Each structure stands twice: as structure tokens, then as C-alpha cells.
Amino acid sequence: MKPVDNYFLNQKEPYQSIMLYVREVILNTLPDVVERYSYNIPFYNIGKKPMLYLNILKGRDYVDVAFVQGVLLEKDFPILKNDNKRKQVRSIQLKSIEDLDHEHFQELLCVAAEQIRQSKKAWFI
Incomplete structure (x- = not known):
């Protein structure tokens, strides 16, 4: 089993279900x-550049x-929110699968992917 699969399977509910759903939509x-x-x-890259990641922040x-x-x-x-002053x-903060607007999320993914493809590097600040 891949480390990323272990990561998802070791999450508590409802986080596991949310993450697996988001993963499926991304893929x-x-x-x-x-x-x-x-x-x-887990990170999701376009080429070698990271586009997004899934995480559960402490607290x-x-x-x-x-x-x-x-x-x-x-x-x-x-x-999109600026959480933790990044x-x-x-x-996007998801407390349940129902919090995700599937159609808008897919649009966001496509725009973000194109942006990463056109950028010279993912981390620019």
C-alpha cells in the first residue's frame, strides 16, 4: 500500500470520508x-509543481x-479563505462532504491547474 493510501485510511471520520471524496474529485x-x-x-502536482494539498490542521x-x-x-x-495568515x-475548509460545491470545485481545480502549468514555479512568495 502506498503511503498516501495509508494516510487516508488512518484518518478519523468524518475526515477520512471527506478526504477520500475530495481525492476522487481531483483525480x-x-x-x-x-x-x-x-x-x-497528500499533495497533488501538475508536472513537478505542487498545486494543492489536503491537511487537517491541529486544533x-x-x-x-x-x-x-x-x-x-x-x-x-x-x-478560498486565508486561514492561518498564510x-x-x-x-477551502470542509466539515462535511456536503460543504463542497462539486461543480465550482471542479472549475476551481481546472483554473488552478492551468495557472500552475503557466507559472515558472509554484511557490513564488
Whole structure:
């Protein structure tokens, strides 16, 4: 079993179900995305550049779906929040699967992927 699979299977509910659902949407929406396990969390890359990652922040009661270049996306996608005062990363906080607007999330994924493809590097700040 891959480390990323172990990560998901070791999560408590409802986080496990939320993460597995988000993972499925990502993989089905972006066939060229590369799933990898780095820094003890799942990352989703376009080529070698990280686009987003899934995490559960300590002391929080939600899954953090964090977009690496989220600061460039937040104007068009107001669902992205600046949690933890991060300079570049913006995220969607999910407490349940129902919190995710599937259609808008797929649109966000496509726009974020294209942005990463066109950028010289993922981390620019």
C-alpha cells in the first residue's frame, strides 16, 4: 500500500470520508495530476509543481483543501479563505462532504491547474 493510501485510511471520520471524496474529485477532474505523499500529507502536482494539498490542521475541526497559488485565485473564487495568515496559500475548509460545491470545485481545480502549468514555479512568495 502506498503511503498516501495509508494516510487516508488512518484518518478519523468524518475526515477520512471527506478526504477520500475530495481525492476522487481531483483525480477524476484532472487526469494529468500526480498524487504524491510529501511532508506527511497528500499533495497533488501538475508536472513537478505542487498545486494543492489536503491537511487537517491541529486544533481545527475541518479538512483543509489548500491551493498553493490560492492568493492568485481568491478574487475569482471567494470560497478560498486565508486561514492561518498564510502569504500565498488559500484554502477551502470542509466539515462535511456536503460543504463542497462539486461543480465550482471542479472549475476551481481546472483554473488552478492551468495557472500552475503557466507559472515558472509554484511557490513564488
